[in-house]
Amino acid sequence: MIDKLSAKAAGALCSAIDNDEKYDLYKYAFFIVLSSALHIVVVIILGICFGLLAESIIFYLSFILIRKFAGGYHAKTSAVCFWISFLINGTVLIIMKLLNFFNSPVITISAIISFFIILIISPVENDNKPLSSNEKKVYRTVSIIISAILLMSVFLLRIFGLYSFGNSVGFGMFTSAAVAAAEKIRKMLHKKI
Amino acid sequence: MIKHAKNVIYRLAPAITSFLALILTIHVNSSSGCFILYQPKASVDLDEFKKIK
16 A cells, blocks of 8 residues: 555656656655654554553654664565564553553663674664675664663663653663564574575 | 645645655665665665765
8 A cells, every 4th residue: 555655656746846767766765754654653543542652652763763773674565564563562562551560670671681682783684775894884883872872761761760761762672672683583594594 | 626736746846855865865874774674675776865885
């Protein structure tokens, strides 16, 4: 559906600017914009449903900030991507809602472990987006800096008693590290076979 | 109605193309292009948006 919408939007834009040369480029860009917008809407709706809107957005932003540079697992289709993202988001919010983690150090400990996972394995490149050696160096540095800042914010938010926000950042770090590790393991197993 | 819509698109076209260029620049200059768990294979050359070679 997003693919069709992207094609229509790109077609309309190309006819407006009277230039068909960049149709594929605009279609690709519209696909990124629309799929991202869909995910953001889902994050907001889930957040409202669970009564954890701020936590849902903080979790999403923390996850994306690291994910953009650390890389990791990618689904084969956008539909699978959507449902995996939906499940991850829903699961995190259920855990935050049902289990009383708010004063527990478990998430902080998992955020520390996640930081070290990112430190060791990032960036994990995807087959559809190979990286040059220079890109790898830059993205590795950026992902480590972002992870360090987020880890510090987990500590600070806990110190100031904002446990649910701290836990949201911690969950975001954990999820990013988990998808990066999953892709790394998948590649290692694929090489062995 | 359609004419009005076309007129609006025509007026907004420069802003939309700039916005799409920004999105592609962010997309190209990161390890994981997609915002979540799907990485569409680009059928077009995106090198013009690359800041890190």
